[in-house]
Amino acid sequence: MITFMKVAGVFVMLGWLVAGEAAAGDQPGVSDAEILIGQTNPYSGPLSAYSTQGRAQAAFYRMVNDQGGVNGRKIKLLSLDDAYSPPKTVEQHRRLVESDEVLGIVGTMGTPTNSAVVKYLNARSVPHIFLASGASKWGDYKSYPWTIGWYPTYRSEGQIYGSYIRDNMRDAKVAILAQNDDYGRDFVAGFKAGLGEAADKLIVKELSYEVSEPTVDSQVITLKASGANVLFSASTAKAAAQAIKKAAELDWHPTHFLVQNANSIATVLTPAGLDNSVGIISTAYLKDPVDPQFAADAGMAWYRDFMKRYYPEGDVNDPQNEIAVSIAATFVQVLKQCGNDLTRENLMRQASNLKDLELPLLLPGIKLNTGAADHYPIEQLQLVKFDGKTWGRFGAVLSSH
Known part of the structure; x- marks a missing residue:
């Protein structure tokens, strides 16, 4: 004990x-x-x-x-x-x-x-x-x-998602929902860098939202109408939960990449609906308190x-x-x-x-x-996928910088 x-x-x-x-x-x-x-x-x-x-x-x-x-x-x-x-x-x-x-x-x-x-x-x-x-x-x-x-870093995390899509998802049509500030822009810049030269071709719609907006429902409706089959959410907790829930209401089921700063099971996925969150891909560097392992x-x-x-x-x-x-x-x-x-x-x-x-x-x-020339304390991340109960790790621990 x-x-x-x-x-x-x-x-x-x-x-x-x-x-x-x-x-x-x-x-x-x-x-x-x-x-x-x-x-x-x-x-x-x-x-x-x-x-x-x-x-x-x-x-x-x-x-x-x-x-x-x-x-x-x-x-x-x-x-x-x-x-x-x-x-x-x-x-x-x-x-x-x-x-x-x-x-x-x-x-x-x-x-x-x-x-x-x-x-x-x-x-x-x-x-x-x-x-x-x-x-x-x-x-x-x-x-x-x-x-x-x-x-x-947000930029490096975004780059990991973009690289994964580029290397593993054929016929991807990508929609982006991003918070309209330095936080969202950093993620999106990294994401596009990860997609590489194909970014302009793969991204079919990109929308932003203000943190003061009561909901992102209208953005999700527009993103679905774009025909996208991949969604990248560079959002914070409230908007992330709203986007997951609204997509489910619209019967839109893209492969959803959600930044780790907004992937809490307790404060995001549960309010959005755990069933609605199955299959979401994110990253982790912390142990999940609800993970049985x-x-x-x-x-x-x-x-x-x-x-x-x-x-x-x-x-x-x-x-x-x-x-x-x-x-x-x-x-x-x-x-x-x-x-x-x-x-x-x-x-x-x-x-x-x-x-x-x-x-x-x-x-x-x-x-x-x-170090004196290294002001990035954490430079490693693990890809994870939500199975309806927990985040399951997959692949190797990746460098995020």
Whole structure:
């Protein structure tokens, strides 16, 4: 029987609880007792379902603090609401940097939101790391040396789908539904790159939607009318569920490729109808909590216990919470590597020095690596297909960059 504390020890007690003697000095966000970090999440607005990431990260840090903190210091997270509105993101990050004086920004949610603050944070030499976004530009270490993403990149994930269609599906007629922002455009750019020279011929219709639109029903109706037999959805959770459900209502059954950020069984496929979701192809890099193959998995057992103790109101089956816990664990590993040198410069140096970091909720074989010229922590994905109950993995683990 694997106990909570034993697996928690594997996850967070890797020498991080050694009391620090060095004075904190005048470093922003650091005292002898505390490390202050900040972020924004959409606690209100159309993408509020994703704000569970902020709550789950706060819960993880509470657990670490209960066990003594990191090098004798407790972690305090200021997670502010930006409603997924870039102007609000700017306002809140200015507050975090200029008024709250955080050590760094860790885990801010969203592509357009992070895009609104990336130049500001880099100009002020503030660490802007482990973002809840897979935009490929976060790996542009020359333009943004103070920024590091966390997700596999959207562009590279899109490229995997496009390459699969190009290599395995004859007579494909492709329709695209994409969120009308940097998030959607990054996926689509990668998808077209994967299709290669045949992209213009294969794509018969491409439509976008705004996150503020109440439904995407009209887009799905138009896409069906195009005669497409393949659908690529570069969407977020609400629109993805609506598209799956509407396609079923229209008796339209294309081979549906759905981005992993919107493939939650609990929050997308179940509301859309599990029967309607059979055959959808996506990617994964995390263990699925509802997958029977992980029922006895040590990391999953730890995670269930953690959620029960520290975030009982959270949905243990929502992958956004797994992502959040993994982002927070990655940050704690960086703090461990920093020791008592908690300057912003050293925080970035250590965030750029992850070596084969394994986390209990990642699929077997997937490890985090970063370097001075490599700001992409996760570069591997596994293709999966939904069978009505779980996501079944198929093919090899693929490089996503």
